[in-house]
Structure formats: C-alpha cells, structure tokens
Amino acid sequence: MTAELMIGTELAAEMVANAATRAGRLRAETGVQPCLATVLVGDDPASATYVRMKQNRCRKAGIESRSVVLPAATTTAELVAELAKLSNDPSVHGILLQHPVPGQIDERAAFEAIDPGKDVDGVTMHAFAAMAFGEPGFRSCTPGGILRLLQAYDVPLSGAHAVVIGRSPILGKPAGMLLLASDATVTYTHSRTVGLPDIVRTADIVVAAVGKPNFVRGEWLKPGAVVVDAGYNEGNVGDVHFAEATAVARLVTPVPGGVGPMTIALLLEQTVDAAQAQSETAVQPVAGLA
Template identity: 75%
Template sequence: MSAQLMSGTALARQIVERCALRAQALFEEHGVRPALATVLVGDDPASVTYVTMKRNRSAKAGIDSRLVRLPAETTTAELVAAVRALSDDPGVHGILLQHPVPAHIDERAAFEAIAPAKDVDGVTMHSFAAMAFGEPGFASCTPGGIIRLLDAHGVELSGRQAVVVGRSPILGKPMGMLLLARDATVTYCHSRTVDLASHLAAADIVVAAVGRPEFIKGHDLKPGAVVVDAGYNPGNVGDVDFAGAMERAALVTPVPGGVGPMTIAVLLEQTVDAAERVLFNL
C-alpha cells in the first residue's frame, strides 16, 4: 500500500483567495479593512519566521497586518496590558499572540487578555468552551484547519475511531472536541500513554500533535488509516514516521505542506469573519 498525500497547500490557497475577495468587498462597500494584530515577544528565530509568513499571507488576503513587537524581558503584566489595549482598539478585528512566549511569562494570562470577539486564533478558554459546547465562536486554527482538510479529502468522521496524540490546550484538546462534534469516537493519548501502539492499531484516524520527532511509528498504524501530522520539528520532521506511514496508511499529510498552510488560512478566514461580525452586528 502507498498512501495518498493530503496536501494543504492548494486548499489553503483557495481559502486565502476567497478571503481576499471578501476583504475587498468589505473595503469597497463599507470602507472597512479587516485588521489582524500580531504580538511577538522576543526574537526567537522560528517565531520571527512564522510571523513574517503570516504577515505576507495577510497581505495577499487583503488584511491589514499590524505587528506589536516586545522585548524578551517583557513581563506578564506588560504583555497583558499590550494585549488588552489591542482588545480595546476598534480598528483591530483579530489578535494573534505568537507562541510560545518566553518561559517567565504566564502565557495563559496573556491569552485570556484577548477579547473573545477578537480571538481569531481560538486560544482562549471562551473559544475552547464554544468548541466543546458547539456554540458560535472561533476554532483553534490548527484543529479547524485539520477538519477542513479532512472534509476536502472526503474523510468520513461520523462513527470512526479517532486517536489524538497530544493534549495541549490549543491543539490536542480542541482537536478532540472538534472530532467529537462530528460524531467521531475520540481517544486522547500522549507521551505517557501506556501501550500507545494498541490505541493506534484501532484508530481509523490519527492526529499527531505531541511535539516529538517521529514519535508515531508507521508499523503501529492500522492499515488504511488516515494520518494527520500536526507536528513540526527541526529538519522538517513531523511527529510521524513518514516513510512508515506512507507504506501503511491510506492518507497522510506531508511535513511541511500539510497542516501548516491550513493553520494560516483559517487564521485569515476567521479575521475576515471577525470584521464582518462587527460590521453587521452578527
């Protein structure tokens, strides 16, 4: 068996193109340009690269991109104040706090300073609760992008056994909630799960989000499984043994070029959504 690749590049491009049309319509008809403010603390090279990429994609989507850059020694209180100022700014429709932040900062406190109506990255407790209860709100961008990718490839979720390997509050946990909302039977696993292989062997759908290179071995996968690798490690290596998965699974996302483009596309789409909700009182 040789798996089919689930590339997110083409689908993400389509989403961004639609965002550009919607953003242009908002500007031409109402004089409103959707605006995304990105907060970057410190100068971590990977974070700087990600922010630059997101700003470039924002420009392609007709979204005004604002960068708030803070020094690495910024305190939690200073970061919270900066985020709250953006939450209070009517010219800003979406807020993205680039993570991870420096270790001395309380990241959760900073996330919670984002107004729910501007949480286009889906990182607040309000957004998580909305996902869990099926209420209106913004999805965590990576899980939301994964669902869009699965839909685009015709992957049936209802009644399927899904294993999410990872439990972070902005990826693993919301991923499980979105799968559950689509009637999948969800099992959460993680780096300390005993006999992970037995869970993987029963999984129709595997989402890898544990942050360890090639943590999931191809030979442990159920033949014909759908494998989504949401990990990214140095050297363009995901959380899944890619070569092994290609031999055993039916569908596999590449790293890079799979989940990553979808994350950014959903972020931009939700920024346009946020602008429309303010303009039309939705």
C-alpha cells in the first residue's frame, strides 16, 4: 500500500483567496480593513520566521498586519499590558501571540489577556470551552485546520476511532474536542502513555502532535489508517516517520505542505470573521445626532 498524501497547500490557497474577497467586500461596504496584530517576544529565529510568513499571507489576503516585537526579558505583566492595549484598540480585529514565549512568562496569563472576540488563534480558555461545548467561537488554528483538511478529503469521522498523541492545550486537547464534536470516538494519549503502539494500532485516524521527530512508526499503524502529522521539528521533519507511514496508511499529511498551510489559512479566515463581527457590533450614531 502506498498512501495518498493529504496536501494542504491548495485548499489553504482557496481559503486565503476567499478571505481576501470577503476582506475586500468588508472594506468597500464599511471602510473597515481587517487587521491582525502579531506579538513576538524575543528574537527566536524560528518564531520570527513564522511571524514573517503570517504577515506575508496577510498581505495576500488584504489583511493589515501590525507587528509588535518585545524584548526577550519582557515580564508577564508587561506582556499582559501590551495584549490588553491591543484588545482595547478598535482598529485591531485579531491578536496572535507567537508561542512559545520565554520561560519567565506565564503563557496562560498572557493568552487570557487577549479579548476572546479577537482571539483568532483560538488560545484562550473561552475558545477551548466553545470547542468543547460545540458553541460558536474561534477554533484553535491547527486543530481547526486539521478538521477542514479531513473534511476536504472525505474522511469519515462519525463512528471512527481517533487517537490523538499529544495533550497541548492549543493542539492535542482541542483537536480531540473537535473530533469528538464530529462524532468520532477519541482516545487521548501522549509520550508517557503505557502501551502506546498498541493503542495507536486501534485507530482509524491518528493525530500526531507530540513534538518528537519520527516518533510514530509505521509498525504502530493499522493498515488503511488516516494519519495526520501535526508536528514540525528541525529539518522539516514531522512527528511521524513519513516513509514508514506511507507504506501502511491510506492517507498521510506530509511535512511540510500538509497541516501547516491550513493553520495559517484558518488564522486569516478567522481574522476576517472577527473584523466582520466587530463591525456589526460597533456603536452606530443615533439618527439625527450624528
């Protein structure tokens, strides 16, 4: 068996083009140009590269990109103050805090300083609760992108057994919640799970989000499984041993070119959604008093 690749680039390009059309329409009708503020703490080269990539995609989608770069020594209080300022700025519609942040910062406190209405990366507890309860709200971008990719490739989710490897609050945990909301039966696992290979062999769908290169081996997989590699490690290596997986699975996402483009595309789509929602709830002048 040679697996078919689940490529995210083409679908992501369609999503970005649609976001650009909607952003242009919003600007023409209301004068509002969607704006995404990216906040980077420190000078980590990989994080800086990701931020530049997102800014470039913003330009293609007709979204204004505002960059905030803070020193590596920034404290939690200083970062929270900056995020609160952006949250209160009506010209900013979405906020992205590039993570991970330096070790001295309480990352959860920083995330919670983002207005839920501007949390277009889906990192707040409000966003997680919305995903868990099936309520409207922004999705964590990588899990949300994974669901869109599975749907595009007509992967049956209802009744399927999905094994999520990883428990990050912005990747593994919300991925499981979204799969559960799609009527999949979900098993959460992680790098310390006892008997992990045997559990993975029962999965119709495997989501690898553990942050360890080549962690998931081909012999762990059930023949014909759908494998989503949400990992990215040095050297363009995912969390799944790609060559081994493609010899066993039915569908596999490559790294790069699989999940990554979907993450950015959903970020831009949700930024336009946020701008639309905020333009609709903006205070309008009372007739006769303008």
